[in-house]
Amino acid sequence: MRWGAVSPVGWRHAASTAHGDLRASNVLLTADGPRLVDYGIALGRRPGAVGGAGFGQSARRAEDVFALGTVLALAASARHPFAGNPLPSAREGPDLAGVPDALCVPLLACLHKAPETRPTPEALAHTLDLSGTATRPAREWLPESYLHEIGNRADEARALIGRRGWGR
Numbered sequence: 001m002r003w004g005a006v007s008p009v010g011w012r013h014a015a016s017t018a019h020g021d022l023r024a025s026n027v028l029l030t031a032d033g034p035r036l037v038d039y040g041i042a043l044g045r046r047p048g049a050v051g052g053a054g055f056g057q058s059a060r061r062a063e064d065v066f067a068l069g070t071v072l073a074l075a076a077s078a079r080h081p082f083a084g085n086p087l088p089s090a091r092e093g094p095d096l097a098g099v100p101d102a103l104c105v106p107l108l109a110c111l112h113k114a115p116e117t118r119p120t121p122e123a124l125a126h127t128l129d130l131s132g133t134a135t136r137p138a139r140e141w142l143p144e145s146y147l148h149e150i151g152n153r154a155d156e157a158r159a160l161i162g163r164r165g166w167g168r
Contacts, residue, residue, distance in 0.1 A: 020060060022067035024074050031150050033138050062115030065124070069094075069110025076103055081111060103128075 026038040073081040077098030085092070094111045096104050106127045109119050119127065139147060 020064070022064050022071065024071050027071060027075075029138070029142065029146065029150060031138050031147065031154065059115055061120075062118045065110050065118040065121065066115070068121070068124075069107050069118075072103070072110070073099055073107050076100060076107075081107075 021038055022036070026036060028035045028037055070081055073079075073094065073096060077096070079095070079098055081094035081096055081099075083095070093113075094108070096107060099107060106119070106124060109117070109127075110124065112118050138150070142150075
């Protein structure tokens with residue numbers, strides 16, 4: 001799960017954009033691994049573009065990393081690290097109960113209150129030692145019940161597309 005979410009954020013930042021709406025509902029589990037979706041509000045830094053060069057671009061990227069930390073914490077523990085807290089970075093720190101110890105320090109870095117101290121996606125991938133995990137098939141790390149559900153949903157989507165005549 002980690003690489004599937006970390007890598008696309010890094011790719012977006014390398015392309016001079018920020019996702020801008022990274023959350024658990026924008027990460028899809030597929031048979032090929034996790035996919036980050038909904039780039040509808042991706043923010044670029046071209047002069048004159050939404051989120052253009054200058055003020056705020058590094059903050060937008062830091063917001064993506066913060067959001068990535070919340071998604072990874074949720075995936076690791078089945079609990080939101082700021083449950084019930086509408087302004088998470090302005091108040092107390094995250095609750096990482098249930099997160100494996102090996103992930104706590106990197107996630108705390110992502111969820112740091114000071115945006116400038118948050119790691120880049122590339123640094124996070126390095127810290128988590130994710131080399132080579134981008135190509136691991138989902139069947140190697142997802143529970144069988146999830147794979148079965150993913151297969152069922154994919155079959156339903158293909159059937160819907162066929163009935164509506166899409167993709168022809």
